[in-house]
Structure formats: structure tokens, C-alpha cells
Amino acid sequence: MEQHSLIQSDGSSTTPGYMPGWGNDFETEALPGALPQGMNSPQKVNYGLYAEQLSGTAFTQPGPERTWCYRIRPSVKHTHRFERIQLPYWKSAPHVVEDVTSLGQYRWNPIEADGSLTWLTGMRTMTTAGDVNTQVGMAAHVYLVTESMKDSYFYSADSELLVVPQEGKLRFATELGILDVEPKEIAIIPRGLVYRVEVLEGPARGFVCENYGAKFDLPDRGPIGANCLANPRDFKAPVAAFEDRDVPSTVTVKWCGQFHETHIGHSPLDIVAWHGNYAPMKYDLRAYCPVGAILFDHPDPSIFTVLTAPSGQPGVANIDFVLFRERWLVAEDTFRPPWYHKNVMSELMGNIYGQYDAKPEGFVPGGMSLHNMMLPHGPDMDAFEKASNSNLGPDKLDRTMSFMFETRFPQHLTEFAGKEAPMQDNYIDCWTSLEKKFDGTPGKK
16 A cells, blocks of 8 residues: 655645556555545544545446545535636637638647746647537647646546646646656546646646547557557556645636636645545656557558547547657558548647658647548658658657547637647648659559
């Protein structure tokens, strides 16, 4: 059993601790004997704590996800009367802007922070898909954070958040413990979990996939078998940590796409011990073990899936989180970059660092692109010519890391994405110089 206390009564904290394993049934306590043994809800809990269950799935769902929490106050004391507030740059689906065209191939330069921004005020929604009210689909955001949330807390009743840092370092002080996350790592914040975001190194910028549907899981490896891709042991959950602070605090809740604020007289991060399998996680993307072709041809990019959120249709995800990191290319007589294609999935890509092999120019770190469902895309002319004519010895793609939020639903641009964000108006022209190479001579390539 892990035993640790990270947040002191004055709010100060030390280096966080973690427990390994995806989907594990963890148990951890910040004070000795705080966690009941052999039962979940004793008549009286040690230290005068309250027992409370946090449920991430329906009680009767196969493999239910839930965590038993032992806290200073029950959660009903962490909200009071709500007041509707506006966070105008954070949008939820369905969100269709009449004078913004979502049909197209788009690419953006990095978005820069302007002024003092917290996790809430610095969220910039780029696309939405599906419907937050029926809990299907997603939204893609860029976050810009320059200052910490001070005695301010947040939780989303709408969604699970997948956080992909690109610049700076953030601390997620959650009810269940602390996650420190930096570029080349990701964080997963479950639906309904209360947390505060602090800037450890700033300004901070990154990407967020807001998942309205079934929660993320590791993909079925299929014929790949038991090893490679993202291994369960590399995911880390936080050890228990708590705050016992009586200070005026604000809790903001996202519910059905709306934001509501409530005021309380204490910190809500007061869970002293917990056990269960519904918890925040972090993962180091450098631990991802890619697989690929070792003789010829180009496998489907699904082999690069880190996490998947299933839909009701087998094989067609609500969201896939796909990673393109450093790897060796060795396939013989093969066009090695991603091929030209159009498909039923809508692909939003972001560049964490380095150069993406299919777009050597213009797709810069911190930038992003969108290729909506059934719109053709693929390498630009320079990438095509290089791949078609290069010497096909073993080639290391080095110093590169990009990702994709892929969904079965069309992604609609927000007004910010269409009108304010630094869109590259000439991106569509990257394919203009592709030449007709057809020659009807038999046997000629």
C-alpha cells in the first residue's frame, strides 16, 4: 500500500509520487490507517473521515470503474448555489458557425498566449464533433496558461480530458493526488474529478482532446499480441494527497456545455485515502514502442494508436489518440511516408516537436492541422519526390513527435479557429505543384 502526503496544510507541496499500471485497482493513503480494510463503508471511518464513491461508469456495467474515497468533507459540501458564467473561447458540440466553412484542409501556426491566462480562461476550442448532451464525440482545444489557479478549482461533468503538453510544465493537483506533466508526456483527467492547475514552468501551451463518450482505453493489439505499443505498466496514477485548508475557494463546473461557478469556504482537495480503478493518469510518450513493416509496404496508421475511446460501432472509434514518434523505416521498394488517402475518420494533428515526414515544411511545433472526413490529403510535392527517389536503406526518423486526434464524426471549426487563430491560408496550395506523371508506355514506372 502506498502511503504519502504531498500537500501540507499551508498548501505547499513536494515532489509527487506515482503508482504504475493501467486499469489497476489501486489503494493509497496519506495518513496511516485512513484506508478501511476488508470493506468500503464502515460505520465510522478513522480520523473522522467520510466514505464516498466516485463512479466513472454505471454500477452494473461489465468491469465498472469506481473509486472509494475517504475525505474530510463529503462532496456535497464542495458545491453551493451555482451561478452561470461565460468562458467564451471554450465551446462544446454541437457547435456549427454559419459563416465558417469546416469543409477543407486546414493548418494553423502556433497560437501564442496574450495576457494573463489560467487553465480556464486560456482554453481555445478549435473543433467540435458529436453532441455533448448525448455523450458522443469530442472537442479539440489548445490551452495557453501563464498563471496558476489560486484557490480556484474545476471539474467537467461532460467529459474526460486528454492533455498533451507542447511547451512549459503544469501541475494537476487533483482530489486523488498530484500529476506533474511536461512535453513528451500526457495526462488523462477523468470526468467528474476536481482539480487545480498550477504553472511550474511557463508560459505553458499544449493540446486537449475533450472526450464526451466512453472513456479512453488501451487498444486491442490484435495480431500484434501482448507486447509493444503502450504498455500498461508505463501509466502512472498519483498517490493520495490532501489539503486541509479553510480559505474562500471557487469551484467551476462544466455541465452540458455550460459553465457554472460556486463558492465554498475550504479546499475541495480533501481525500486522505482512496482505493479503486477510476483515477487520473500520466504517461511518458517516450515509452511508446512503435511497430511497423520490416519487409515491404506500409501498415495502416492504426498501429500507432496509444489510446482509443470506443463508439457503439466495432472498429470505428469515437476517438483514437495516435502518436508519430521517432522510429526506423526499413521497408523495401516502398513509398514510406503516409500514402494519399481519404477516409471516414476526421483527423486533427498537432506537432509536439520536430519535423513531420509527410509535411517537411510549414507544420511547425505547436502548430496543428485538420483533414475532415472524406477529404483527400497526403504528402506535399517535396515529400513525394524525396520518398519516390531516395535510396531505400534503413532510415531513422529522429527528433520528431506528432500526434492525431481522430474521430468518426465531422469536426466543425469554431469561430476562433476560422477567424482568429493563425491559419495558414496557403496550406491548400501545398499540393498544387504535384505533377501529372502518367505515361502509357507499357512497363514504365
